[in-house]
Amino acid sequence: xxxxxxxxxxxxxxxxxxxxxxxxxxxxxxxxxxxxxxxxxxxxxxxxxxxxxxxxxxxxxxxxxxxxxxxxxxxxxxxxxxxxxxxxxxxxxxxxxxxxxxxxxxxxxxxxxxxxxxxxxxxxxxxxxxxxxxxxxxxxxxxxxxxxxxxxxxxxxxxxxxxxxxxxxxxxxxxxxxxxxxxxxxxxxxxxxxxxxxxxxxxxxxxxxxxxxxxxxxxxxxxxxxxxxxxxxxxxxxxxxxxxxxxxxxxxxxxxxxxxxxxxxxxxxxxxxxxxxxxxxxxxxxxxxxxxxxxxxxxxxxxxxxxxxxxxxxxxxxxxxxxxxxxxxxxxxxxxxxxxxxxxxxxxxxxxxxxxxxxxxxxxx
Amino acid sequence: xxxxxxxxxxxxxxxxxxxxxxxxxxxxxxxxxxxxxxxxxxxxxxxxxxxxxxxxxxxxxxxxxxxxxxxxxxxxxxxxxxxxxxxxxxxxxxxxxxxxxxxxxxxxxxxxxxxxxxxxxxxxxxxxxxxxxxxxxxxxxxxxxxxxxxxxxxxxxxxxxxxxxxxxxxxxxxxxxxxxxxxxxxxxxxxxxxxxxxxxxxxxxxxxxxxxxxxxxxxxxxxxxxxxxxxxxxxxxxxxxxxxxxxxxxxxxxxxxxxxxxxxxxxxxxxxxxxxxxxxxxxxxxxxxxxxxxxxxxxxxxxxxxxxxxxxxxxxxxxxxxxxxxxxxxxxxxxxxxxxxxxxxxxxxxxxxxxxxxxxxxxxxxxxxxxxxxxxxxxxxxxxxxxxxxxxxxxxxxxxxxxxxxxxxxxxxxxxxxxxxxxxxxxxxxxxxxxxxxxxxxxxxxxxxxxxxxxxxxxxxxxxxxxxxxxxxxxxxxxxxxxxxxxxxxxxxxxxxxx
Numbered sequence: 001x002x003x004x005x006x007x008x009x010x011x012x013x014x015x016x017x018x019x020x021x022x023x024x025x026x027x028x029x030x031x032x033x034x035x036x037x038x039x040x041x042x043x044x045x046x047x048x049x050x051x052x053x054x055x056x057x058x059x060x061x062x063x064x065x066x067x068x069x070x071x072x073x074x075x076x077x078x079x080x081x082x083x084x085x086x087x088x089x090x091x092x093x094x095x096x097x098x099x100x101x102x103x104x105x106x107x108x109x110x111x112x113x114x115x116x117x118x119x120x121x122x123x124x125x126x127x128x129x130x131x132x133x134x135x136x137x138x139x140x141x142x143x144x145x146x147x148x149x150x151x152x153x154x155x156x157x158x159x160x161x162x163x164x165x166x167x168x169x170x171x172x173x174x175x176x177x178x179x180x181x182x183x184x185x186x187x188x189x190x191x192x193x194x195x196x197x198x199x200x201x202x203x204x205x206x207x208x209x210x211x212x213x214x215x216x217x218x219x220x221x222x223x224x225x226x227x228x229x230x231x232x233x234x235x236x237x238x239x240x241x242x243x244x245x246x247x248x249x250x251x252x253x254x255x256x257x258x259x260x261x262x263x264x265x266x267x268x269x270x271x272x273x274x275x276x277x278x279x280x281x282x283x284x285x286x287x288x289x290x291x292x293x294x295x296x297x298x299x300x301x302x303x304x305x306x307x308x309x310x311x312x313x314x315x316x317x318x319x320x321x322x323x324x325x326x327x328x329x330x331x332x333x334x335x336x337x338x339x340x341x342x343x344x345x346x347x348x349x350x351x352x353x354x355x356x357x358x359x360x361x362x363x364x365x
Numbered sequence: 366x367x368x369x370x371x372x373x374x375x376x377x378x379x380x381x382x383x384x385x386x387x388x389x390x391x392x393x394x395x396x397x398x399x400x401x402x403x404x405x406x407x408x409x410x411x412x413x414x415x416x417x418x419x420x421x422x423x424x425x426x427x428x429x430x431x432x433x434x435x436x437x438x439x440x441x442x443x444x445x446x447x448x449x450x451x452x453x454x455x456x457x458x459x460x461x462x463x464x465x466x467x468x469x470x471x472x473x474x475x476x477x478x479x480x481x482x483x484x485x486x487x488x489x490x491x492x493x494x495x496x497x498x499x500x501x502x503x504x505x506x507x508x509x510x511x512x513x514x515x516x517x518x519x520x521x522x523x524x525x526x527x528x529x530x531x532x533x534x535x536x537x538x539x540x541x542x543x544x545x546x547x548x549x550x551x552x553x554x555x556x557x558x559x560x561x562x563x564x565x566x567x568x569x570x571x572x573x574x575x576x577x578x579x580x581x582x583x584x585x586x587x588x589x590x591x592x593x594x595x596x597x598x599x600x601x602x603x604x605x606x607x608x609x610x611x612x613x614x615x616x617x618x619x620x621x622x623x624x625x626x627x628x629x630x631x632x633x634x635x636x637x638x639x640x641x642x643x644x645x646x647x648x649x650x651x652x653x654x655x656x657x658x659x660x661x662x663x664x665x666x667x668x669x670x671x672x673x674x675x676x677x678x679x680x681x682x683x684x685x686x687x688x689x690x691x692x693x694x695x696x697x698x699x700x701x702x703x704x705x706x707x708x709x710x711x712x713x714x715x716x717x718x719x720x721x722x723x724x725x726x727x728x729x730x731x732x733x734x735x736x737x738x739x740x741x742x743x744x745x746x747x748x749x750x751x752x753x754x755x756x757x758x759x760x761x762x763x764x765x766x767x768x769x770x771x772x773x774x775x776x777x778x779x780x781x782x783x784x785x786x787x788x789x790x791x792x793x794x795x796x797x798x799x800x801x802x803x804x805x806x807x808x809x810x811x812x813x814x815x816x817x818x819x820x821x822x823x824x825x826x827x828x829x830x831x832x833x834x835x836x837x838x839x840x841x842x843x844x845x846x847x848x849x850x851x852x853x854x855x856x857x858x859x860x861x862x863x864x
Contacts, residue, residue, distance in 0.1 A: 014676035016686060021628035021679045024640035026847050027835060028620050218684050219626065245629070315622060364617075 018252065022243045023221045028316040034359055035305040035343065036326035038352035042073055046082065047344045047351060049128070049226065050335035053088040057337045059344070059351060060086040065094060068342065068351070077106055084148045087129040087137065089169070095137055097126035100148035103139055103167065110169040118165050118174035125151075128186040128226050132194065137167040138177070140184035140196060151183070152271050155200055155223075156250075156257050159183055164196055164207060178207050186226035188235050190312060195235065197224035202243060204314065216314030222306045223272065226333045231356075233312040236341065238331040241272030242304035274330030275347030276302035303329035303347050318363045320354065328352060370429070371396045371556050372417060372448065372525050377426035379412050381766075386412040387580045389426070394525060399547060399557045401567040401588070404577035405600055405770070405798035410560050413577065414527045417558070418450035419443030430525075441470070447524035451514040451531060459503035463489075463496055467517050492516055492546060512539075515546065519555075526550065527558040530796050532566060544570055562798060564596050576600055597799055614850035617834045621645030622683075624787055624818040625700075627666065629678035635661040637842030638678070643787060643820055648813045650833025651822045654862055658842040659822045660705060663789045667702035668695035682787075696728050701785035703777055705792035705822070711776035714765035718757055718775050719746025721764050725779030749778035754804060770801025777808065788812060789820040794828060806832060826855050838862050 010016035025031050046062040057068040058076070060083035066073040077094065085097035093108025101123050104114040116123060125142035132138040144161040146154045162181030167174045178184070182200035187207075189195075194207045195216050203218040204227065222239030230236050250257060250270045260269055267273075270283045282302060305322025322328040322345070330347030336356065343352040372394040379387050387409040394400050402410045415421045416428065419437030427434050430446045437443040440450065457466045464478075464485035485498035494512045502510060511531060518526045528547075532540050547557055547570060561567050567574060571588040576599040583599050625643040630636050636658045643649050653659045664670045666680055668689025679686050682698055689695045692702070704710040712721045723742035727734060746760040753774045757767055764775055773793070780788060790809060794802040809832055813819045823829050829836055836853050838846040838861040846861035 013674065015688070019629070019676070019679045019686075021640075023626055023628055024642065024844075026640075026642050026837075026844075027623070027644055030847055215684070219623075219681065315620065317620075 020245050020248045020252065022245055022248060023219050025221055025319075025321075029221060029308070029319045031321045031323055032319075032363070033323065033326070034320035034354060034363075035307065035322035035328045035331065035345070035352065038320075038328065038343065038354045041068065041342075041351045041353050044073075044349050044351060047346060047349055048082070048084055048332060049086040050228075050333040050342055050344055051086040051088045051094065052335040052337040052342075053092075054337065057335055057342050058086060058088065058094070059342075060084075060096070065096070073351075079104075079106070085126055085129045085139075087131060090131065090135055095129045095169070097123075097129060097139070100125040100127065100141075102126075103129065103137070105169055113169055113172055115167060115172070115174060118167070119176065121163070121176065124148075125154075127184075130187040130189065130227075132166060132187075132189050133192070135169065137169060138187045138189070138194060139165045139167060140187050141165065142183045142185055142199075152266055152269065152273075153261065154183055156261055156269065156271055158251065159200065162198065164194075178213065185240075186224065186238075188227035188229055190229065190233075190235055195227055195314070197227055197237070199223040199225065199240075204237065204310075206314075217308075217310060217316065220308070222304065224308075225331070228333075228335055230309060230336055234310045234314075234317070236334045236336060237308040237310055238334050238343070239304075239306040239308065240274065240330050240332050240346065242301055242306070244272070244301065246270060247272055273302040273347075274332075275327075276324075276329070305329045305331045305345055305347070307331055307334050307341070307343060318360070320359065369396045370394065371431060373427075373429040374413070374416070375427045375429070377413070377416060377428065378424050379416060379421060380424045385424075385580050387416075387577070390577070390580075390582045392575060392582070392585075394556050394558060395573075396524075396556055397551055397554045398572040399551055399559060399570055401559045401561065401571040401574045402577065403561070403564070403567055403574060403596060403600060404583075405768075405800045408577040408600070408798070409580040410577055411529065411768075412580075414450060414529060414558060414560060417443065417448055417525070418527055419448070420450070444521055444523065447522070448527070449518040449521055449523035449525070450527040450529065451511070451518050452529055457502045457510060457513060457517075459501070461502060462498065463500050463502060463505070463513050464498035466502055466513055467498070467520055469517075471521075488520060489516060492519065493542060511543075515543070519546075519550065523555065525556045525558065527560070529560045530562065531559070532561060532563060540566075562796060564593055568593070568596075600799060614831065614833070617850050618647045618813060620647055620834075621816060621818075624683060625666065626681040626684075627662065627678070628681065630662060630665060630680065631673040631677050632658075632661050632665055632670065633673065635842055636665065636672070639839075639843040640678075641837055641844045643818045644835075645786070645818045646813060646816045647834040648809060648819045648821055648832050650829040650836045651820060651839060652824070652826065652829045652836060652858055652862060653839035654824075657839040657862070659839050660791055662839070663702065663791065663820060663822060666695070666787075667700050667789060668692045669702060693728055693731055696783055696785075697731060699784070699786035700789070701780035701783055701787065702789045703780050703791060703793060705795060707772055707776045712764045712772065712779065715763055717746070717761045717763055718750060718755060718767070719743055719760040721775050722746050722749050722778045722782055725782045729783040745782060749782060753778050753781075753808065768798070770797040770804075773797050773801065773805065777805070781812075785817070787818045787820065789822070791822045792824065793821060794823075794825075826858060829858070830855070 010018040044061045049060040051058045059066045063079050064075050065077035067076050081098040083096050084100045087095040089108045091108050094106050096104050102116045124144050125148040127142050128140045130138045141163045143154045143159050160182045162184030163179045164177040164184050165174050166177050181198050185199045186197040195204050196207050197204050202220045204216040205213040206216050221243055223241045225238045225240040227235045227237050268281050301324030305328045307320045309317045311317050327348045328345035332346040333344045335342045341354040341356050370393045374392040377390045404410050419440045419442045464481045467485050482498050489496050496509050496512050574588050575585040576583040622645045623642050624645050627641050630639045639662050651659045665672045669692050719742050723745050755771050755774045793805050821832050834850050836848045837844045
């Protein structure tokens with residue numbers, strides 16, 4: 001009762017959870033153009049995820065797995081359906097998620113092993129596969145209700161059915177590590193910890209299977225997605241969409257959201273997007289703001305490009321950006337190999353490459 | 366400039382409890398000259414000028430005005446002799462109007478208020494001071510109060526006007542007006558004694574400069590014969606120029622945890638949708654022109670003033686939203702605010718150093734402490750006096766009796782005793798001598814090295830650039846730009862602050 005009254009007061013006064021604020025890009029999150037100015041290796045059909053075995057980099061592009069070579073991209077595997085997650089197995093081969101509903105091992109010692117359900121729980125929106133301890137696989141499943149492609153609907157419906165599973169490629173066994181997450185999207189073993197992105201809560205949590213979840217990095221200005229290990233400890237965290245006050249406001253308005261979801265094409269929702277500026281029908285893109293007699297172009301960005309370098313404690317060391325006037329938005333995946341960071345900008349369907357040493361030299365004086 | 370001495374001190378010595386504050390000082394002020402007195406805090410500048418203004422009397426030596434030996438017993442005596450002093454802290458009656466303050470002590474038996482207002486209006490206009498004579502002094506800002514003080518001294522037709530740190534609270538525009546006024550006074554044959562820690566100002570306006578050190582006269586020479594290095598060396602007896610503002614940071618401390626996140630903060634017209642973060646283990650410098658909302662933003666954080674009642678934004682401490690109604694709650698959560706106005710908000714002037722510091726600890730403990738331990742107060746006081754190198758005869762000396770730099774150290778100790786996680790320094794070296802500046806800067810760096818989140822708000826660009834790992838530039842109520850220490854330069858920062 002008291003909580004309800006407090007919430008009502010907060011709502012009237014615009015305080016507490018109703019204050020609708022978003023954290024600012026400052027400190028190590030200060031904006032730059034490293035993603036926008038990154039070298040474009042290729043423009044692909046439907047890039048989704050990246051994986052590396054430490055020697056080569058592989059891209060999941062629609063139903064194909066491509067290897068990144070100096071002379072270009074080479075197809076090395078094709079499956080039926082869209083690949084929504086990709087990981088390299090330690091002894092060779094790949095672990096793939098197909099259409100978000102099946103995890104399958106292709107090649108290597110456990111070729112052919114697959115999971116469509118774990119302990120009777122069907123997979124629905126598998127979006128990341130990571131290598132855990134002892135050769136086990138850690139799989140994040142964003143939602144039990146909406147498939148992977150419908151992530152926007154899950155966000156606007158305040159979905160909280162994300163799960164994390166642990167799979168044993170040798171025995172085929174699996175177990176649930178965590179459930180009821182606000183969209184689990186990406187996992188990574190850092191030291192003896194397991195970090196998981198909980199996208200709609202804008203944070204990365206350490207999933208301690210025995211006790212509880214503790215926040216590793218919180219109140220991010222974007223919605224975190226996949227996490228991959230970084231050389232020297234820590235991880236690369238991608239943020240595929242951006243938080244804005246406008247979206248935060250809409251997320252607090254159930255009646256409006258319900259009507260928007262029911263009546264409007266998802267492409268034109270007031271919701272984050274992987275890319276923007278494609279049509280004038282998109283909300284707010286043509287807005288202007290008059291300040292002190294000067295008309296300034298203004299629009300809350302719908303899409304953005306962001307990769308965050310986290311250290312072993314989860315603190316942000318630096319970040320790479322494509323600002324709202326750029327094109328390389330919707331960063332869905334990253335992989336580090338041989339001193340370079342490979343990045344997928346899903347918004348522009350590009351595969352990008354960034355020299356890590358050079359970037360660190362410029363960003364960390 | 367005529368070479369007639371209008372005021373002279375010979376072998377002037379003043380002792381407090383047997384300890385000399387000034388000793389055998391010879392000083393000569395010529396008619397129509399601007400004479401700067403420079404020295405570290407505790408060098409004896411204030412005592413020397415207080416002797417001239419009749420606030421204190423010499424223990425030995427002589428004072429001469431127009432060649433006559435005098436011994437003013439009160440400021441009024443000195444005023445009758447033509448010597449007026451404009452104090453650093455306001456000596457105006459806050460409940461009276463500007464006009465009443467101007468004519469205070471010169472009232473006739475029957476006063477006509479309207480007549481006073483008209484006279485005051487005409488007089489203030491002649492000085493080009495934009496101050497409403499009918500305004501109550503308590504409602505005026507620091508700069509306007511300063512103007513009234515100056516106007517009062519001029520009104521009393523003083524032959525000698527002593528200004529103690531006159532520009533500390535003035536904006537650049539107001540400073541320009543002030544210096545114009547000083548030159549006008551000089552043209553009218555008035556002699557001006559100018560005490561300032563801003564060495565550039567002293568070099569710019571003075572005809573002659575006298576430097577004191579440890580209560581003794583070091584050198585008097587024409588201003589043209591001095592440069593910054595020579596002054597600093599004479600003041601401190603060692604070359605501090607490299608350790609003061611000369612050095613720019615060449616490294617940036619690694620950013621720790623985000624301790625404070627201010628999101629879309631609003632506070633009346635002063636803070637407009639302001640967002641910023643403060644990280645552990647770094648010095649975050651905040652620069653902006655007067656009125657840019659820097660102080661107000663951090664006063665909201667520290668619970669000293671309140672954000673807007675509706676839609677005031679959020680302040681997150683370690684990721685948790687906080688809203689303080691009183692500063693004590695912020696102190697208990699580990700937020701310390703070291704005020705820019707130490708004399709009004711920083712300490713209890715009649716309490717001892719130890720008591721003032723102990724009060725800081727009690728503020729942290731709040732209602733958990735029912736009894737006050739004198740022994741603990743003494744121990745805490747001694748510890749911090751030693752740690753911050755507060756120069757005082759004992760821990761029982763009243764705060765008001767300390768020099769500006771040592772008072773500032775007491776204010777800082779009062780905050781550090783609370784073991785805060787965030788320390789906000791608002792103009793930490795305003796009105797502080799160069800020796801103490803170095804010590805305060807060292808302390809700020811040490812706190813950041815220890816992992817504390819440190820915020821330094823300063824109007825002085827070299828100070829911001831020498832201390833900060835990150836520099837936030839604020840304009841019109843919000844942060845408009847951020848630079849790392851290595852990418853910042855004065856032009857960039859100033860451009861962001863103005864445009």
